[in-house]
Amino acid sequence: MSTIESDGAIDENEANLCQSMPDKSQKSGPWTKHDKEARRNEVYRLHFDYDFSARRISDLMKVNRNTVNRDLRFWYSEILDSSRILEPELIVEVNLERLKIQYARLRESLDKTDSEEIKNKIERLMLDVVSKINYTVQRRAESHVRIKNMVVEDxxxxxxxxxxxxxxxxxxxxxxxxxxxxxxxxxxxxDDAKKGDPDFN
Structure with a gap:
């Protein structure tokens, strides 16, 4: 797995993103189950919601880079397992995950506003996200068919x-x-099925 690495200093706004995280920078010893879960959730949020690289997340959270990479491998594995596709293409699954997060955020914003003008804008954005999800799912299916056909040809x-x-x-x-x-x-x-496979009998 490769992530885009960002250079440059971390500004104050980015640093504030991780204030809810348990501070492990000054502690030694293994993570507790609760802290490990909180850390993984924060890694998920910063990577998929903000598109931050492993290096950026490590700097923000003050967590070892290898730990962040392990958490990312865990989440990528979870996404692939939940997709239930034989040969999923990773980038497609990640894009779908981000689109679902965006849709959920828009849905929450829609529930919080009383302005009809803002509601209309949010609903248009939601429709756009749904269209992107449908397009991505279609491309995923096409890719799946292509891979199957390539395997059979080989x-x-x-x-x-x-x-x-x-x-x-x-x-x-x-x-x-x-x-x-x-x-x-x-x-x-x-008739062939009744005879069995001559090459493997």
Whole structure:
């Protein structure tokens, strides 16, 4: 995992972001369970909400850089696990996470205002975020299909080079054919399934 490193001094506004964090800079020994959870949550917020790098977060929180990197690996793993996708592309998952955070913040702002003008502006922003989420999900699905097809192509190439009789097809293949041709294909597949795989029997 790589993060964009920012150079330059930390200003007073950024330093104030971490005032709720337990101060471990002057303490030794392991983190308590409560402090570890608070630290991880703060790392999550600063990285995904503010797009801060590991170095910046380490400086802000006065926490060892390796600890911050471990926390980031933990959160990236959590995001990937919750996505339930076989080969997720990390940048897509991170962008989705940030869009969801932005939407939640806009939803909270909408509930707090009584101004119709501000409500209309917030609702337009929310619609824009939803559109971005839908677009990102669509691209993720397209990427998933592309990867699946590449894998099947590589397997079939290997089967051909090694003179194997078996070939693989994906569920994403789409062909235009007559109903009679489809029935014949289904019958062939059914007969093949009954025989078993000649290359692996």
């Amino acid at each position: 397997i079939n190439k290997w089967m051909e080079e090694n003179r194997k009789d078996t070939r693989y097809m994906t569920l994403f293949d789409k062909f235009k054919l007559s109903s009679n041709a489809r029935k014949k294909i289904e019958k062939i597949m059914e």
